[in-house]
Amino acid sequence: MSKILLEARGLCVNYGAIQALAGFSLKLFENEIVSVIGANGAGKSTFMNALMGMVKISKGEIFLDSYPLSRHNYKIVRSGLSLVPEGRRVFSSLTVEENLKIGAFTRKDKTEIKNDYEWVFSLFPILQERLKQYAGTLSGGEQQMLAIARALMARPKILLLDEPSLGLAPIVIQGIFKELKRINEQGVSILLVEQNAKQALLLSHRAYVLQTGRLLKEGASKDLLEDSDIKSAYLGHGA
Amino acid sequence: MSFTFSTFVQQIINGLSLGSVYALIAVGYSLVYSILLFSNFAHGGFLVVGGYACYYLLTQWGYSVPFSMLGALLASGLTAVVTERLAYKPIRERTPITLYLLIASMGVNIIIENLFVVTVGGRIRALPRSTFPTGVFNLWEGITISSSDVLSLVTAVIFLSLLQLFLSRTRWGLAIRAAACDIKTAGLMGVNVTFLISLVFFVAGVLAAVGGVFLSVRYSLYPQLGNITTKAFVAAVIGGLGSLPGAVAGSLILGLAEMLTAGFISSQMRDLVVYSLLVIMLLISPAGFFGKKISEKI
Numbered sequence: 093m094s095k096i097l098l099e100a101r102g103l104c105v106n107y108g109a110i111q112a113l114a115g116f117s118l119k120l121f122e123n124e125i126v127s128v129i130g131a132n133g134a135g136k137s138t139f140m141n142a143l144m145g146m147v148k149i150s151k152g153e154i155f156l157d158s159y160p161l162s163r164h165n166y167k168i169v170r171s172g173l174s175l176v177p178e179g180r181r182v183f184s185s186l187t188v189e190e191n192l193k194i195g196a197f198t199r200k201d202k203t204e205i206k207n208d209y210e211w212v213f214s215l216f217p218i219l220q221e222r223l224k225q226y227a228g229t230l231s232g233g234e235q236q237m238l239a240i241a242r243a244l245m246a247r248p249k250i251l252l253l254d255e256p257s258l259g260l261a262p263i264v265i266q267g268i269f270k271e272l273k274r275i276n277e278q279g280v281s282i283l284l285v286e287q288n289a290k291q292a293l294l295l296s297h298r299a300y301v302l303q304t305g306r307l308l309k310e311g312a313s314k315d316l317l318e319d320s321d322i323k324s325a326y327l328g329h330g331a
Numbered sequence: 332m333s334f335t336f337s338t339f340v341q342q343i344i345n346g347l348s349l350g351s352v353y354a355l356i357a358v359g360y361s362l363v364y365s366i367l368l369f370s371n372f373a374h375g376g377f378l379v380v381g382g383y384a385c386y387y388l389l390t391q392w393g394y395s396v397p398f399s400m401l402g403a404l405l406a407s408g409l410t411a412v413v414t415e416r417l418a419y420k421p422i423r424e425r426t427p428i429t430l431y432l433l434i435a436s437m438g439v440n441i442i443i444e445n446l447f448v449v450t451v452g453g454r455i456r457a458l459p460r461s462t463f464p465t466g467v468f469n470l471w472e473g474i475t476i477s478s479s480d481v482l483s484l485v486t487a488v489i490f491l492s493l494l495q496l497f498l499s500r501t502r503w504g505l506a507i508r509a510a511a512c513d514i515k516t517a518g519l520m521g522v523n524v525t526f527l528i529s530l531v532f533f534v535a536g537v538l539a540a541v542g543g544v545f546l547s548v549r550y551s552l553y554p555q556l557g558n559i560t561t562k563a564f565v566a567a568v569i570g571g572l573g574s575l576p577g578a579v580a581g582s583l584i585l586g587l588a589e590m591l592t593a594g595f596i597s598s599q600m601r602d603l604v605v606y607s608l609l610v611i612m613l614l615i616s617p618a619g620f621f622g623k624k625i626s627e628k629i
Binding site: 144146164165166169170174175177181183184185186190193194195197198242246 | 502505506508509511512513515516517518519520521522523524
């Protein structure tokens with residue numbers, strides 16, 4: 093872990109008079125898993141949307157491979173960031189296959205795309221069985237797998253996930269997080285935003301704690317798991 | 332008028348022919364609706380631009396029919412794209428409320444209509460008959476079909492099939508279908524949404540122009556010809572706004588209903604039947620036959 097892959101410096105985002113992000117900075121090294129944890133409304137999703145060019149940044153800079161990142165959504169995907177949005181947002185009236193196909197929209201390398209189908213099927217075999225089914229008919233867990241697979245079809249340098257555990261049963265979450273670890277081991281850096289702090293900290297190498305748009309704490313995930321403030325505020329009793 | 336089998340068959344043929352022209356208009360309407368969730372009332376304006384472009388290319392500049400048709404399609408498609416860029420995009424970027432787009436589209440329709448009134452005048456024109464085939468085929472026992480009906484039916488089938496192929500087989504077609512489902516997430520897939528919307532408007536404009544030219548042939552050409560899109564709008568609502576098969580089905584139902592009314596009751600009752608159908612449909616199933624389940628339908 094040497095090279096900085098993604099760096100956000102002093103990001104500010106305003107929604108009218110409300111400041112959702114107030115100078116948040118973050119680094120992601122190559123092959124790393126970084127999580128951003130915090131309560132509802134802490135600015136986590138805003139941060140993800142700012143990275144993806146979905147909301148306007150009023151101040152601050154973002155660098156990918158030490159080059160400034162485009163502010164145009166579709167160019168950001170081409171440069172190597174791919175987001176699994178909050179609430180999965182699979183295209184429910186398209187089939188599983190079409191969802192994966194649109195995930196590879198920016199790519200022209202046909203044989204490589206074919207290999208990546210095999211890759212995502214090896215991660216989530218259930219998708220291969222459901223290939224011709226409409227995405228809207230899948231269960232919540234299967235939709236989350238599809239959303240992750242769809243994002244991977246863009247062949248991202250960084251996979252961004254916004255609340256992947258939201259609304260899923262614990263056993264399903266376990267399974268999905270296990271696959272995220274595998275994805276990372278295969279060379280994809282991961283940036284994860286989670287309310288489920290424990291799961292996120294167990295998976296990630298480092299973590300940032302966000303509170304009302306500002307950095308509260310950052311450090312190695314295993315240290316944060318033992319941190320008494322974090323324990324009482326985010327991990328809950330007996331977690 | 333008494334019920335005769337030959338009148339019935341004749342009116343079915345006429346209805347299908349009229350319905351196919353409605354379908355060309357309604358499908359473009361529905362396509363725009365499926366992406367931006369508003370009824371684009373400027374669609375009639377696009378159709379008028381197509382009609383006049385074809386008229387002037389034929390009569391003033393003496394181009395051939397195919398070339399004039401092509402010119403009409405391009406003129407209308409580009410008008411649609413420019414309209415979106417100038418009138419809708421600034422609104423889209425400021426507010427997610429689509430009601431403003433609807434109002435803007437009404438304004439654009441009035442502007443286009445009056446631009447023609449001011450520049451070329453309001454008088455009724457006819458596309459030169461000689462340039463389109465005028466023969467009438469006798470099918471069976473007094474049942475006839477005119478060559479312009481055949482031409483409009485065939486053209487409608489060709490253009491709707493091309494649209495279907497484009498949407499189901501191409502990369503951008505898939506992107507459009509994804510955007511119809513969730514446009515924001517389509518952007519997350521690396522789709523240039525601004526370009527996609529322009530593309531959708533271009534396609535809608537082109538289809539409107541085909542409809543416009545055939546309406547000009549069937550009836551005549553005048554600046555208010557675009558008002559006939561109200562019928563296509565009704566057809567799209569009956570079929571289910573935002574659904575393309577719905578728009579086609581609704582258009583055929585409407586064309587048949589109009590022509591059967593004209594054949595068996597009275598020509599003057601056509602519109603009454605059309606709007607009664609609309610009201611009945613909205614009462615029974617507001618989402619139409621194939622519509623997206625969305626509460627707001629205007």
